[in-house]
Amino acid sequence: MATKIKGKEYGLEFGLIVFNFLYKSKALHYGYWEPTDEVNILFFGAAQQRYTENLLKHVPADAQAILDVGCGTGIVAQRLVERGHNVECLSPSPVLNAEARKILPATTPVHETTLEEFRTDRKYDLIMFVESFQYIPLDFSLSRCLSLLKPGGRVLICDVFRLDKPSKGPIGGGRVYKDYLNRRDTLGFTCLQDVDITLNIAPTFDLVRDLGMNLLQPLWENAQRIGKANRPFLTKTLLWLFRKKLVKLNKHFNPERNGKSFAEYKTYRIQLLRAPI
Numbered sequence: 001m002a003t004k005i006k007g008k009e010y011g012l013e014f015g016l017i018v019f020n021f022l023y024k025s026k027a028l029h030y031g032y033w034e035p036t037d038e039v040n041i042l043f044f045g046a047a048q049q050r051y052t053e054n055l056l057k058h059v060p061a062d063a064q065a066i067l068d069v070g071c072g073t074g075i076v077a078q079r080l081v082e083r084g085h086n087v088e089c090l091s092p093s094p095v096l097n098a099e100a101r102k103i104l105p106a107t108t109p110v111h112e113t114t115l116e117e118f119r120t121d122r123k124y125d126l127i128m129f130v131e132s133f134q135y136i137p138l139d140f141s142l143s144r145c146l147s148l149l150k151p152g153g154r155v156l157i158c159d160v161f162r163l164d165k166p167s168k169g170p171i172g173g174g175r176v177y178k179d180y181l182n183r184r185d186t187l188g189f190t191c192l193q194d195v196d197i198t199l200n201i202a203p204t205f206d207l208v209r210d211l212g213m214n215l216l217q218p219l220w221e222n223a224q225r226i227g228k229a230n231r232p233f234l235t236k237t238l239l240w241l242f243r244k245k246l247v248k249l250n251k252h253f254n255p256e257r258n259g260k261s262f263a264e265y266k267t268y269r270i271q272l273l274r275a276p277i
Contacts, residue, residue, distance in 0.1 A: 029072070029131050030204040030268075032197065039203040041211070047204070052076060055130065055158055058193060058270050059085075063126035063154065069115050070132020074100030081108055090118055115144055124148055128156040138175050142187050145275065152277040155189070160201070160268045169265030170256040171205065177267055184273065193272035201268045202259035209258045 031047025032054050033039060056079055059066075064086050068077045071089035073096055080087050081104065089110040091097050097110050104110065111118060115136055127145050129136075145155050161177035162168065184191070227235035 030201045031207075032200050033203040034200070037203075039206055041207050044204075044207060052079065054197070055270070056080075056083075058156060058158075058195070058272055059083075059128070060126060060154060060272070065122070065124045065150075066126045066128060067124045067148065069127060069129050070135065071100055071110070072096055072130070074102075074104050074110070076128075076130055077108065078103050081105060088122075088124075090115060116140060120148070122148075123150045124153060125150060126154045126156060128158075130158045131160070133157050133159040134161075134174050138179060138183055142183055142189065146187060149275045151275070153275050154192070155273040155275070157269065157271045157273070160266050163265055163267055165265060167265070170251075170254050170261050171265060174266055177269075188276040189273040190276075191271055192274055193270065195270040196267060197270060198263055198266065198268045202262045204259070205257060205262045206259040209255060212254075212257070 029048060029051050031044050032051035033047050034050075037043065037047070052075060055076065059080065066080060066085050066087045068080070068087055068089045071077050071091050074089060077087045077089050077100065087104075087108055089097075089100055089104070089108065090113065091100070091110070092112065092114045094112060097112050100110050127148060129141075133141060142155070149155070160174040161180060162174040164176055164178045224235065224239070227238075
């Protein structure tokens with residue numbers, strides 16, 4: 001029996017197809033925008049490259065053994081290897097791991113598993129989460145890092161968090177930031193760096209809104225119209241069978257899923273933590 005693919009995995013795999021077609025890019029993270037940048041889908045690939053460059057500035061030069069949790073297509077790991085770091089990658093997605101193995105040397109292991117199921121006797125200088133921290137249970141992620149790090153080892157988190165507000169807002173994703181801080185401090189981590197790049201990431205969601213409202217929604221509505229005209233019974237049956245999935249899909253066709261809402265309900269942080277010695 002084939003293994004069930006989780007929504008977050010096929011979402012990333014879909015993103016890989018889109019980004020590779022539009023930009024010849026296999027990076028899967030958000031774009032990083034400067035205030036003077038023109039926010040245009042044509043420049044999204046360049047904004048993704050800027051994200052990677054900015055991220056690399058926060059990787060300690062003396063961190064030799066690095067575990068990249070949720071490595072995506074291996075873009076960041078490749079840059080780290082080029083800089084002389086000893087990197088191991090970890091991801092449950094066979095599709096993304098296949099892409100990572102294409103660009104990484106054979107000496108860079110790519111473990112096809114989750115952090116929860118990962119087993120090793122090795123200890124690391126740095127564990128990094130590049131937009132993968134939100135997918136791991138908060139009660140587990142940092143405590144698991146403690147068991148994998150050398151004394152005084154570090155954790156680099158680059159991800160979105162949800163602000164503690166009565167409403168979750170129109171954009172999903174992210175652990176509650178207050179809960180994360182409590183967990184971090186309870187486990188004895190020291191925060192060495194804390195950089196708020198929310199406003200640099202937010203414009204990405206203006207592009208997502210435009211893509212959904214001006215391209216994907218019209219295509220979807222047109223496909224339904226053609227189906228109902230040419231194959232009414234089959235179309236009606238399929239819409240009924242997949243009605244729950246379609247409710248989730250329709251949430252993405254929301255004009256309020258934009259940069260302004262992202263900045264209001266989310267905070268995007270780059271944090272470098274040090275484990276207790």
